Amino acid sequence: MHTGNLIRRAQQRHVAIWLREVSAEVTSVQFAVLLVLEQRPGVSQRELGDELDLDRSTVGELATRMMRNGAVQRVSDPQDKRRMTLYLTAQGQAQLNALRPSVERVEQLLTEPLSAEERDILRGLVERLLSAEDQ
Numbered sequence: 001m002h003t004g005n006l007i008r009r010a011q012q013r014h015v016a017i018w019l020r021e022v023s024a025e026v027t028s029v030q031f032a033v034l035l036v037l038e039q040r041p042g043v044s045q046r047e048l049g050d051e052l053d054l055d056r057s058t059v060g061e062l063a064t065r066m067m068r069n070g071a072v073q074r075v076s077d078p079q080d081k082r083r084m085t086l087y088l089t090a091q092g093q094a095q096l097n098a099l100r101p102s103v104e105r106v107e108q109l110l111t112e113p114l115s116a117e118e119r120d121i122l123r124g125l126v127e128r129l130l131s132a133e134d135q
Contacts, residue, residue: 010110017109022102026095029054031103033062034071034096037088044077045084053130071095 018028029052036043036051043051049059063086066072071092077083088096111119 014106014110017106021106021109022099026099028103030062030066030071031096031099033066033086034088034092034099037072037086038093038096041087042075042085045074045086048086066092 014028022028022031032052033048036048040047040051045059045063046056048054048063049056052059054062063072063074063084067074070089073087073089075085075087077085111122114122
């Protein structure tokens with residue numbers, strides 16, 4: 001079987017576990033946004049897109065949806081009005097904290113057949129595959 005098909009099937013398994021264990025309302029991408037904003041408050045939409053490998057329109061739609069849900073606040077940069085920065089709201093931080101245990105459970109279920117060493121090897125190999133696209 002081709003590597004691409006295996007990766008697609010693994011992603012399908014991840015989505016199924018996510019829907020069962022975490023939420024149908026909050027996607028894994030939205031959770032990733034919350035994590036980035038917790039670690040880098042005031043990140044620009046462009047920087048967020050670069051961090052998560054998302055295009056500008058997707059980041060804009062995500063930010064708008066998450067603003068409507070009260071998780072994210074978008075602020076115009078005082079030095080550059082074209083630059084939009086993003087921050088977690090108190091509600092967004094609470095949502096992130098509430099989701100963390102379930103997301104950790106997804107990680108456990110997804111990699112359950114692997115030893116700790118194999119999980120580390122898998123992550124390293126996938127990271128190498130992804131970094132190759134940047135070259």
